Amino acid sequence: MKQFKLGDIALLVISLAIVISSFNSYGDFTGKPEVHVRAGNKEWVYDLSVDTFATFYGPVGETTMEIRDGKVHVHDSDCRNKVCIAAGWVSRPGDWIICLPNDVFILVEGTMAAQEGGVDDTAF
Amino acid sequence: MIRHSESNRYARIEFVALLAAFALFLSTVEYLIPKPVPFMRIGLANLPLIIGLGILKDREYIMLAILKVLGQGLVTGTIFSYIILFSLGGTIASALVMYLLYRFGKRWISLVGVSIGGAMASNCVQLLLSQLILFGAAARLIAPPFLIVGLITSIILGIFAQQFVQTSSWYRAELEKRS
Numbered sequence: 001m002k003q004f005k006l007g008d009i010a011l012l013v014i015s016l017a018i019v020i021s022s023f024n025s026y027g028d029f030t031g032k033p034e035v036h037v038r039a040g041n042k043e044w045v046y047d048l049s050v051d052t053f054a055t056f057y058g059p060v061g062e063t064t065m066e067i068r069d070g071k072v073h074v075h076d077s078d079c080r081n082k083v084c085i086a087a088g089w090v091s092r093p094g095d096w097i098i099c100l101p102n103d104v105f106i107l108v109e110g111t112m113a114a115q116e117g118g119v120d121d122t123a124f
Numbered sequence: 125m126i127r128h129s130e131s132n133r134y135a136r137i138e139f140v141a142l143l144a145a146f147a148l149f150l151s152t153v154e155y156l157i158p159k160p161v162p163f164m165r166i167g168l169a170n171l172p173l174i175i176g177l178g179i180l181k182d183r184e185y186i187m188l189a190i191l192k193v194l195g196q197g198l199v200t201g202t203i204f205s206y207i208i209l210f211s212l213g214g215t216i217a218s219a220l221v222m223y224l225l226y227r228f229g230k231r232w233i234s235l236v237g238v239s240i241g242g243a244m245a246s247n248c249v250q251l252l253l254s255q256l257i258l259f260g261a262a263a264r265l266i267a268p269p270f271l272i273v274g275l276i277t278s279i280i281l282g283i284f285a286q287q288f289v290q291t292s293s294w295y296r297a298e299l300e301k302r303s
Contacts, residue, residue, distance in 0.1 A: 011241050
């Protein structure tokens with residue numbers, strides 16, 4: 001159509017750039033999931049892809065977290081009920097393990113994109 | 125002479141009223157169209173604002189924008205709720221951008237570009253408002269579909285407006301009346 005002018009194309013390109021950049025809100029697809037640990041009023045961040053052991057100190061003693069093969073679990077804890085150990089391995093963003101007696105909170109954080117598409121095994 | 129300018133003034137006011145009535149009608153049509161998500165707007169009611177650009181004076185243009193917001197609020201029943209803020213913010217932003225684009229970029233930009241610019245301005249402001257008022261940071265998740273729909277409908281509306289302005293004898297007559 002001959003009514004189209006140069007500025008129209010420029011505006012279209014700028015608008016397309018805005019639209020495409022808005023897709024960033026769906027999260028960084030290459031972003032690595034991280035393990036956030038809060039014990040007391042301190043917080044630590046671990047890379048979920050690096051295998052480690054880490055020990056945190058709380059009101060009742062030690063809680064040891066293990067990261068292996070992109071998953072995290074509580075390896076040992078001095079609490080009474082061991083609910084945190086029973087929670088097993090977690091790996092997806094949004095998953096968490098908490099040890100209430102020892103005030104240790106482990107949360108897997110990551111991108112929204114990484115979270116989608118998986119089966120919600122709690123509902124499943 | 126006085127009589128002439130007097131009748132001219134009324135003719136101008138009538139023209140604003142006519143375009144505002146168009147906006148009201150198109151708001152109704154837009155409201156009737158089922159939408160999967162309430163945020164998916166077509167922006168039909170912006171058509172009078174695009175067409176009015178070439179004819180209206182600044183003050184009349186502002187008047188038309190305000191009337192459009194009120195008409196939209198009336199039709200959708202949101203006139204006394206905070207939702208009118210979205211309509212108001214979006215319309216002010218798009219009217220301003222379209223006015224500036226038309227005023228300073230007429231030589232390089234057709235009404236298609238004006239429409240695109242207006243829609244993007246309106247949608248960006250509405251996203252910002254929904255982030256501030258309604259959803260917080262989660263508002264960014266509706267941004268991509270919202271912006272894409274806005275872009276597509278604004279291109280279609282812009283092409284229509286451009287065709288209309290070029291071919292309508294009614295529009296040409298109104299234009300000649302003023303020159």
